């Protein structure tokens with residue numbers, strides 16, 4: 143049946159463990175998509191290395207950690223093709239074919255590159271790998287003939303470049319690669335502990351399977367509405383990081399309790415955080431146990447990873463052969 147479903151390709155970049163921002167921004171969508179589409183979910187370590195190349199030895203550990211997280215949170219490795227990017231070298235071969243037909247100007251115009259360039263210079267990641275990131279992304283999708291890519295509204299420009307590269311390829315070689323369409327998904331902006339966007343580079347993250355003690359410590363350190371410097375002062379929940387998390391983890395009754403209690407100074411921030419902590423822990427406990435079990439059974443995890451990568455590789459190899467036929471390279 144699966145061959146009749148449209149094919150989705152999406153990936154999570156390996157740089158660290160997954161954090162709750164990754165879950166709400168991507169993984170939760172994947173869990174929903176896996177029932178409707180034929181899905182290829184990649185753990186994109188080659189993309190991770192563009193910025194994490196100085197700590198390459200950590201990437202292997204995070205690949206396994208992310209794989210275990212995905213399964214623990216509900217991605218079915220039987221139903222989907224879940225793989226590690228570097229285990230499928232066809233991505234790099236296709237990247238090279240695409241790199242040759244991509245004018246430099248296309249990459250220079252990508253808004254995220256323009257935004258990131260200064261930061262890249264400051265962090266010693268102003269490198270060819272990072273600059274050519276969108277070309278590898280196009281190869282990641284085309285190597286599986288992905289026709290749909292889940293994206294948030296802010297990632298449309300990257301996908302447009304992928305479509306341009308594939309269009310140019312099809313024009314030059316009379317190929318028939320699908321131009322992937324965006325599958326617009328909900329990607330709420332998840333604040334970090336300090337109220338800025340959650341990001342490992344800001345050191346403000348909550349990891350997806352944080353242990354209970356650390357979770358409590360992190361929730362207690364969350365920035366609250368400054369109007370509530372004193373317990374008797376009412377506050378505005380919408381201006382509070384804790385409330386942003388309640389909206390993700392708490393029931394409508396709990397949300398009502400927070401809004402009423404905060405705006406009337408009927409509850410203190412400590413109580414509010416304790417409730418959030420309990421609600422987050424309730425959703426995290428079972429996946430955390432499942433992940434631990436997988437990581438404690440390396441042979442089982444290895445066999446799931448190997449099977450996923452082999453499945454991906456067979457598909458990629460088949461498609462790459464077709465691509466090379468179009469290019470008259472074989």
Ligand code: SF4
Pocket residue numbers: 366367370377378379382383384385400403404409410411412414415
């Ligand atoms: S009561 Fe809750 S929502 Fe209000 S400021 Fe304190 S932590 Fe934030």
